[in-house]
Amino acid sequence: MRDPTELARRKGAGRTPAAKRRGGQDDAARLTALLRTFSEGRLDGRADPASFADPALRGVAEALNAAAEHVSLRIKDAEARVEAVSAGVDEAIEAMVRLVIQGDLSGTLRLGVTDAALTPLIAGVGQVMETLKRFVTEIREAALQLSTSSAEVLAAATQNESSTSAQASAIHETTATMEELKGASHQIAENAQMVAAIAEQTLSGARNGEGQIKAFMGAMEKVRHNAVEVDEAIGKLSRRVERIGTVVEVIDEIADRSDLLALNAALEGAKAGEAGRGFSIVAAEMRRLAENVMESTKEIKNLITEIREATHAAKEASDGNKRMAAEGEKLGGSAATSVSGILTGIQETSDAARVIHLATQQQRTATEQVVQSMSEIEEVTRQAQAGSRQATGAAAELTKLAERLAELVKRFKVE
Amino acid sequence: MSEAKSEILMFQVGPRVFAAEVYDVIRIGSVHDVPPEDVVGATALGVPFARRRGIVVGDHAAGTERALAVDQVIGIRSVPETDVHPLPAFAAACLQSAAVTGFVLVDDSPTLLIDLPTLVREGPAAPADAERT
Numbered sequence: 001m002r003d004p005t006e007l008a009r010r011k012g013a014g015r016t017p018a019a020k021r022r023g024g025q026d027d028a029a030r031l032t033a034l035l036r037t038f039s040e041g042r043l044d045g046r047a048d049p050a051s052f053a054d055p056a057l058r059g060v061a062e063a064l065n066a067a068a069e070h071v072s073l074r075i076k077d078a079e080a081r082v083e084a085v086s087a088g089v090d091e092a093i094e095a096m097v098r099l100v101i102q103g104d105l106s107g108t109l110r111l112g113v114t115d116a117a118l119t120p121l122i123a124g125v126g127q128v129m130e131t132l133k134r135f136v137t138e139i140r141e142a143a144l145q146l147s148t149s150s151a152e153v154l155a156a157a158t159q160n161e162s163s164t165s166a167q168a169s170a171i172h173e174t175t176a177t178m179e180e181l182k183g184a185s186h187q188i189a190e191n192a193q194m195v196a197a198i199a200e201q202t203l204s205g206a207r208n209g210e211g212q213i214k215a216f217m218g219a220m221e222k223v224r225h226n227a228v229e230v231d232e233a234i235g236k237l238s239r240r241v242e243r244i245g246t247v248v249e250v251i252d253e254i255a256d257r258s259d260l261l262a263l264n265a266a267l268e269g270a271k272a273g274e275a276g277r278g279f280s281i282v283a284a285e286m287r288r289l290a291e292n293v294m295e296s297t298k299e300i301k302n303l304i305t306e307i308r309e310a311t312h313a314a315k316e317a318s319d320g321n322k323r324m325a326a327e328g329e330k331l332g333g334s335a336a337t338s339v340s341g342i343l344t345g346i347q348e349t350s351d352a353a354r355v356i357h358l359a360t361q362q363q364r365t366a367t368e369q370v371v372q373s374m375s376e377i378e379e380v381t382r383q384a385q386a387g388s389r390q391a392t393g394a395a396a397e398l399t400k401l402a403e404r405l406a407e408l409v410k411r412f413k414v415e
Numbered sequence: 416m417s418e419a420k421s422e423i424l425m426f427q428v429g430p431r432v433f434a435a436e437v438y439d440v441i442r443i444g445s446v447h448d449v450p451p452e453d454v455v456g457a458t459a460l461g462v463p464f465a466r467r468r469g470i471v472v473g474d475h476a477a478g479t480e481r482a483l484a485v486d487q488v489i490g491i492r493s494v495p496e497t498d499v500h501p502l503p504a505f506a507a508a509c510l511q512s513a514a515v516t517g518f519v520l521v522d523d524s525p526t527l528l529i530d531l532p533t534l535v536r537e538g539p540a541a542p543a544d545a546e547r548t
Contacts, residue, residue, distance in 0.1 A: 256445075260468075263443045263488055270422035270437045270491045280491070287490070 027057045034064055043072045081115070088118040092125050103411040105133040136412040143409045147402035154395035161388035168381045175374040182367040189360035196353035203346045210339045217332035224325035231318040238311045241304055248300045255293035262287030419496045423519055423528070425489035426470060429461040432526055434519045437491060439531040441471045441480060449482040456484045457539040459512035460529065472531045481535045494519055499528065512537060 030047065037045045046068065047061035091112065099105060108126065262283045269280030422437040446454050446469040454469060456462060469482030498520040502510075514534035518525045 260443060260445065263490070266491045267424070267437055267440055267443060270493070284490070 024054055024057070027052045027054060031057060031060055031064065034061075038064075038068060038071075043068045043075070081117070085115055085117050088112075088115055089121060092118070092121055096125050096129065099129065100132070104413045105129060105136055106413045106415055133414045136409060137414050140406070140409040140412075140414070143402060143406040147399065147406050150395060150399040150402040154392065154399050157388065157392040157395040161385070161392045164381065164385045164388040168378065168385050171374060171378045171381050175371065175378055178367060178371045178374050182364060182371055185360055185364040185367050189357060189364055192353055192357040192360050196350055196357055199346055199350035199353050203343065203350055206339055206343050206346055210336065210343060213332055213336045213339055217329055217336065220325050220328040220332055224322055224329065227318050227321035227325055231315065231322065234311055234315050234318055238308070238315070241307050241311060245301070245304045248297050248304065252294060252297040252301070255290045255297060258290035259287055259294065262290055420493045421496050421499050421519070422491060422493055423499075423521075424470070424491055425521065425526070426468070426485045427487040427489060428458070428463050428485050431461065432489065433460060433529045434492075434521065434526045435470075435529045435531045439472060441473050443488055444469050444471055444482065446482060446484050453480065454482050454484050455535045455538065458483065458534050459514055459537060460534065470531065472535050474532065474536060476536070483531060483535055492521055494521060 034045055034047050046065045049058045049061040049065070052058040052061050095110075099107070108129070265283030266280050266287060269276035269278075269283055272279065423434045424437050424440055425432060425434055427433070446466050449469050449471070454466075456466060463484050463486045465486050466484040468485050468488045470485055470488065471480050471482050473480055499517060500519070501517040502515060507515075512534070514530045514537060515527050516530045516533075517528040519528050520526075
């Protein structure tokens with residue numbers, strides 16, 4: 001670059017005062033131009049102090065030169081420092097990248113640069129390394145914990161899948177059982193209806209039985225009444241027979257006497273010989289009659305004996321009839337009481353059967369609802385089973401990822 | 416000329432039937448009509464079952480009447496005298512009672528003929544005698 005003051009000095013040599021005055025103005029212009037180059041960052045220009053006639057301007061030129069020199073030196077120093085700092089920064093970044101790439105976070109960052117300006121940077125990089133180390137440590141712990149947790153999740157998911165399968169199987173069996181229960185409820189309802197119908201028929205039959213027992217008791221009362229009448233008639237008959245027996249005894253006695261008379265007559269006739277023959281014939285006839293009478297009375301006695309025996313038997317039978325009739329009435333009363341109880345029981349049974357019928361119908365409806373719900377639960381369980389499988393798969397994948405993460409984190413040494 | 420006949424009284428003592436001459440009999444009555452001391456029960460003919468009739472016989476030696484208790488007086492039969500036979504001597508010797516005097520054929524069946532006065536006079540016989548008779 002050309003020195004502006006040199007140009008001004010060349011123009012002022014051998015000049016007049018007017019030229020000198022004009023020369024002074026040129027020196028100032030040169031200085032001004034020099035300053036302008038300085039302001040533009042061009043510090044390589046200098047002013048030649050000897051070219052300035054005016055001492056003041058000369059001093060200004062000298063001061064300008066000194067200032068420019070000083071500033072240039074400072075700029076050079078600054079540039080050298082910037083270069084050193086840049087190299088330190090590059091070294092720090094390179095060292096940090098190298099450590100990160102190698103995964104060794106156990107050591108500390110050591111740099112050859114000692115510039116104080118890099119101290120914050122080094123401190124920052126150290127903090128970054130410490131932060132990374134802490135992160136890696138925490139990530140390692142988290143990876144370990146994640147691995148453990150994912151293993152637990154996998155186990156739990158597997159268990160859940162197994163449980164869900166068992167649950168699905170149980171629900172399926174329960175659904176089948178409920179289906180059977182529904183059928184059984186239907187059967188029970190039909191049976192209960194049948195029981196109710198049978199109980200109704202039994203009730204009707206028991207009512208008929210109750211009526212027949214009442215009729216039986218009436219008949220027993222009549223039998224007892226008849227037995228009393230028969231007893232009285234038998235008593236009368238017995239008394240008449242006894243009277244007949246007495247009469248027959250008299251007749252028998254008379255016949256016996258007649259027989260004796262006839263015998264004696266025959267005896268006398270026989271003693272009389274031929275004269276008594278007719279008498280004997282009459283006596284024999286009389287005796288035959290007497291014997292006939294005695295035979296008849298004997299038969300009558302036999303008949304009376306038979307009648308007595310028959311009357312006695314009839315009396316015993318009549319007494320038996322009375323006792324049996326009384327017993328029958330008592331039994332009929334007991335039977336009526338029992339039938340009344342049976343009627344009550346059958347009525348209760350019929351009512352209970354109806355209640356059971358209604359209850360079993362409700363049960364059947366409820367069972368159908370349960371079957372429907374169980375089908376829905378089964379469907380939901382099937383979906384849950386599929387979800388469990390997916391969760392198990394995801395847990396397995398998560399476990400692999402956790403293991404992978406642990407493997408990755410293991411690459412970083414922090415101790 | 417008609418055949419001579421004997422009038423005999425048929426009576427029963429126990430299971431056996433005997434015969435007696437009607438002339439030995441005074442009458443026939445009931446044992447209940449005769450005082451008990453005058454009734455002859457057990458004899459050589461045996462002991463009657465029922466003692467229904469009493470054949471009254473005269474005891475000529477004592478001049479009294481006694482009643483032979485019998486079960487039944489069957490009746491009076493007229494039999495030919497040829498049917499009346501004395502007791503054979505051997506048979507008579509074997510019998511201890513003298514009341515059995517012979518036998519009579521009644522309807523072709525031999526029936527012992529009893530002397531009633533002798534029988535009631537003999538009175539009760541020993542059981543062995545009665546049984547043997």
